[in-house]
Amino acid sequence: MKKETNIDKKLDQFDQRLEEMGVRIKDANNLKVREDVFDEITLLALYKLVHKKWFSVLGGSISTGKEANVFYAERDGTTLAIKIYRIQTANFTTMSSYIIGDRRFSHVKKAKKELIFAWTRKEFSNLVRARDAGIAVPEPFVWDRNILIMSFLGEGEIPYPQLRNVELEDPAETYARIISIIETLYKKADLVHADLSEFNILYSDKPYLIDMGQSVTRDHPRALPFLMRDIRNVNRFFKNRCDVRNDVEIFNAVTGLDTAEP
Ligand SMILES: Nc1ncnc2c1ncn2[C@@H]1O[C@H](COP(=O)(O)OP(=O)(O)O)[C@@H](O)[C@H]1O
Numbered sequence: 001m002k003k004e005t006n007i008d009k010k011l012d013q014f015d016q017r018l019e020e021m022g023v024r025i026k027d028a029n030n031l032k033v034r035e036d037v038f039d040e041i042t043l044l045a046l047y048k049l050v051h052k053k054w055f056s057v058l059g060g061s062i063s064t065g066k067e068a069n070v071f072y073a074e075r076d077g078t079t080l081a082i083k084i085y086r087i088q089t090a091n092f093t094t095m096s097s098y099i100i101g102d103r104r105f106s107h108v109k110k111a112k113k114e115l116i117f118a119w120t121r122k123e124f125s126n127l128v129r130a131r132d133a134g135i136a137v138p139e140p141f142v143w144d145r146n147i148l149i150m151s152f153l154g155e156g157e158i159p160y161p162q163l164r165n166v167e168l169e170d171p172a173e174t175y176a177r178i179i180s181i182i183e184t185l186y187k188k189a190d191l192v193h194a195d196l197s198e199f200n201i202l203y204s205d206k207p208y209l210i211d212m213g214q215s216v217t218r219d220h221p222r223a224l225p226f227l228m229r230d231i232r233n234v235n236r237f238f239k240n241r242c243d244v245r246n247d248v249e250i251f252n253a254v255t256g257l258d259t260a261e262p
């Protein structure tokens with residue numbers, strides 16, 4: 001027999017309350033996903049976003065990643081992606097079991113939350129910068145605590161595939177576009193993606209950059225090594241698909257530096 005836990009009750013109340021607020025829940029997500037991501041802080045932030053009418057339909061789970069979950073949603077006929085950074089990540093639960101109750105560390109739990117909120121805000125502002133520079137990214141609409149709402153990149157309720165799952169018609173053209181995205185991101189948006197790979201590029205008519213929480217500005221002490229890693233990842237993916245340029249040559253063209261081997 002399943003014990004009705006506190007969080008089960010909270011989730012039932014959550015559904016009820018959302019429905020009272022006029023939100024349609026399209027696809028009740030499985031309990032495991034919900035328990036992991038919808039803690040009290042997240043529920044409160046979601047209520048606030050509903051209250052401000054940022055979304056009116058909550059759909060199914062699109063992705064469960066290491067740190068975040070992504071859900072499909074809608075608002076006035078616009079399709080949305082809601083990315084929620086989990087406050088209870090596995091590592092932290094283990095860590096905190098040693099720390100909670102130790103009064104010397106009572107600030108740690110709060111610090112962890114603050115870090116996740118800052119991360120969410122950073123992803124939002126990175127998307128704004130990239131978009132302002134004319135790069136194809138999801139349009140960021142709003143963030144609150146650990147929640148980021150952006151436009152949905154997909155067809156119907158199906159997200160565009162990640163680049164790794166696409167059979168490219170013209171790989172050389174896509175390769176050139178992605179290198180030019182890296183360059184524009186660096187020169188115009190002042191950013192290095194820092195986790196660029198075939199996982200964080202969605203593709204339909206063209207490549208779209210996603211997942212910019214970890215992106216850094218050019219003045220970050222590790223910006224250049226991150227940039228080099230991004231370039232190498234892209235070259236690794238394309239080298240069996242088309243001719244690729246030399247890593248260092250791309251790096252120098254993007255940065256305007258003249259490095260022999262960074
Ligand atoms: N704006 C979006 N539109 C459509 N799908 C998205 C969007 N953002 C994320 N996704 C889906 O969720 C997955 C994970 O998103 P991502 O931002 O890379 O999170 P993670 O940090 O978990 O890697 C993506 O590969 C994609 O399938």
Ligand SMILES: [Mg+2]
Binds near residue numbers: 065199200211
């Ligand atoms: Mg990702």
